[in-house]
Amino acid sequence: MESDDGGQQVVPFQLQFDRPLPSQIKIAEWNPEKDLLAMVSEDSKVMLHRFNWQRLWTISPGKSVTSICWRPDGKALAVGLEEGTVLLHDVENGKLLRSLKFHTAAVVCLNWEEDLQSQK
Numbered sequence: 219m220e221s222d223d224g225g226q227q228v229v230p231f232q233l234q235f236d237r238p239l240p241s242q243i244k245i246a247e248w249n250p251e252k253d254l255l256a257m258v259s260e261d262s263k264v265m266l267h268r269f270n271w272q273r274l275w276t277i278s279p280g281k282s283v284t285s286i287c288w289r290p291d292g293k294a295l296a297v298g299l300e301e302g303t304v305l306l307h308d309v310e311n312g313k314l315l316r317s318l319k320f321h322t323a324a325v326v327c328l329n330w331e332e333d334l335q336s337q338k
Contacts, residue, residue, distance in 0.1 A: 245286055252292035252309065258283045264297055266309065275312035279305060287328035298325025 245258040253269045262283040266274045285298035294315065297305040302323055306316040 245283070247286050247288060249288045249292045249309075251288075251290075254292065254309065256286050256288070256295050258286060258297075264295070264307070264312075266295070266312065277307065277312045284324045284326050285328045287330060290330055290332065296328050296330070298328050300324040304328065 241260040241263075243257045244260050247256050248254075249256065254274075255267045255269065257265045257267070259265065262281065263276055263278050264283060264286065265276045268274065279297060279299060281303070282300035283297055284300050287296045287298075288294075289296070293309055295307045295309055297307060299305065302319055302321045302325060304318045304320070304325055305314060306318070307313065308315050
């Protein structure tokens with residue numbers, strides 16, 4: 219798709235078989251273990267969908283979301299906020315499991331690390 223000035227026009231991401239999203243998606247992370255897609259919209263709503271686009275839940279942390287990351291077993295989703303907080307949500311229902319505030323800078327990258335000591 220091209221714009222009138224000959225440049226490329228950006229087509230916003232939209233879900234099929236679901237109501238249109240009120241704003242564009244800025245972050246998306248697949249979870250192959252559970253066949254789920256977590257997305258963050260421009261208005262900082264976190265949405266969880268199945269691969270068939272069925273929406274499971276939507277949460278609104280009330281602050282700007284800057285990153286998301288799946289727990290390796292797919293049972294929890296970490297959400298990083300601009301003001302430095304990390305929220306941990308249950309994948310089954312979106313319930314807040316824990317809120318952690320370690321610093322005041324934006325959490326722009328999240329990654330899970332397994333504790334190999336506790337697995338022995």
